[in-house]
Amino acid sequence: MQTHSRNEVAVTDITNAHKFIDADTEIIAVSTMDPLGIGPLTMSYAVLFGGDFYAWVRAEFEELIARLNKLRTGKKAKLVVGGPGIWEFTVMRDVFERLNIDYAVQGETEDILDNLFNQIIEGRIDRNMFKVGYTTFDEQFHPKVVEDEKFIARTSYGACPKLEEIPTIVRPSIKSMVEIMRGCGVGCDFCEVTLRPLRYYTIDMIKKEVEVNIKEGGANRAWLHSDEFFGYKHAHSFVPNEDALVELFTEMMNIKGVKKVNPTHGRISIPAGYPELVEKLSKIVKAGPTNWISVQTGLETGSEELAKKHMPTKTLPLKIGVDGSWHEIVWRGLQTQTKNYWRSAFTVQVGQAEETDEDNWETVALINKLSNSYVDGRPFEFTVTPMLNVPLGRIKSHEFSKSLLNRTQIAVYYASYRHLAKIAVRNIGSESKGNIATKAALTGILGIGSYSMMKFMELFARKAGVDIHKAKNFGIEHKKRIESVTELINS
Ligand code: SF4
Structure with missing residues (x-):
């Protein structure tokens, strides 16, 4: 099966999309987090104002899709959306239908994306490899599968690339954010992240990504993304792995050009139980009144x-x-x-x-x-x-x-x-x-x-x-x- 090479892929914003979409374009892929404005944070504001709420993020997403549809009119390009916000289309299926999107893809896909795109291009989805439908959750957060021709998912919920199948970034990331792990494992009963298998990026992988952001993106910081930073390589009973966290911070600060290191998410019980660890980490990254x-x-x-x-x-x-x-x-x-x-x-x-x-x-x-x-x-x-x-x-x-x-x-x-x-x-x-x-x-x-x-x-x-x-x-x-x-x- 054909494999797409780096020079066959363009990453663009909507302003420049017209330069890349032509008669040869096969797939237009969009990743989204809160396409219809019903994500928890957007909804939290919506309830204050009442009425039939129409969020600004939804207006922006619908405009983006309308513009892409216009650009692909009369061409063979298929429009595919993915990302953490796909669940919103399953809840507002009628809106999704009106948007004229060919497929919504659920779940992590790095290891199978090229294969999936080829199948979409050929108009033949291999049912041994993919589920045509999606997984949703009931009020008690129990998963259930719904068949739907417009949705594609991995055969089992939680199936995802192994660490070695996740490629590191080759171009700078937004806000110089890089992943350090996927999954969480803490098990809060309202959280979907915990259902994904735990994978820790190696220090080399993280360094490689930070260097891309420094060298090509002009960044001066390592913004370390995870859903639970203190869980990086943690031991049993969620005891923080001091050596791993210290190594992570130290190695990041040692990268030429890095002035600031900042994790994205972390739970409060670790600073409560391990104040010396937080003190040690703070010294490494030179935390202070101006940092x-x-x-x-x-x-x-x-x-x-x-x-x-x-x-x-x-x-x-x-x-x-x-x-x-x-x-x-x-x-x-x-x-x-x-x-x-x-x-x-x-x-x-x-x-x-x-x-x-x-x-x-x-x-x-x-x-x-x-x-x-x-x-x-x-x-x-x-x-x-x-x-x-x-x-x-x-x-x-x-x-x-x-x-x-x-x-x-x-x-x-x-x-x-x-x-x-x-x-x-x-x-x-x-x-x-x-x-x-x-x-x-x-x-x-x-x-x-x-x-x-x-x-x-x-x-x-x-x-x-x-x-x-x-x-x-x-x-x-x-x-x-x-x-x-x-x-x-x-x-
Ligand atoms: S600690 Fe955070 S990411 Fe982990 S399961 Fe709980 S809510 Fe989800």
């Missing part, structure tokens, strides 16, 4: 009950109850991070299965506690973004209304936006770049923006009947009382 290490962290909930129910291993090797409460573990982790100039971008979920009002108030309490905590005289550094688990049935019916959020879920949103406004006002001035006038303008615009969003949320919460006083103070009343007594004594 913060930003990392995304799925905090998910402030509720101990929900944490134990949905993500019992996310805290390992620490155990909730044995090594402290969930609040204490998070607090200690963030304390270590702030001390060592790491900044977590937390996400919290509302709408998890079996969630109660008390669970949501526990999340409000945790946000308030963290937002009012200090280490070495500095406030804890973190952002927090609330996300909503929207049932698939509601997405299908397009019924996005304010009623999707109940009162205590809105309280979680409000507490999050209050903290975001606070941190924006505190940090924008010191961290924005440019001359004094630019800094002042940026501070003003972003400060007003985050304050307005917080005020919008406050109004929204008041209208929904949220107890605003409680949302502002839940979890910190005791601390406030001690502070006022201390103040009284000292006055």
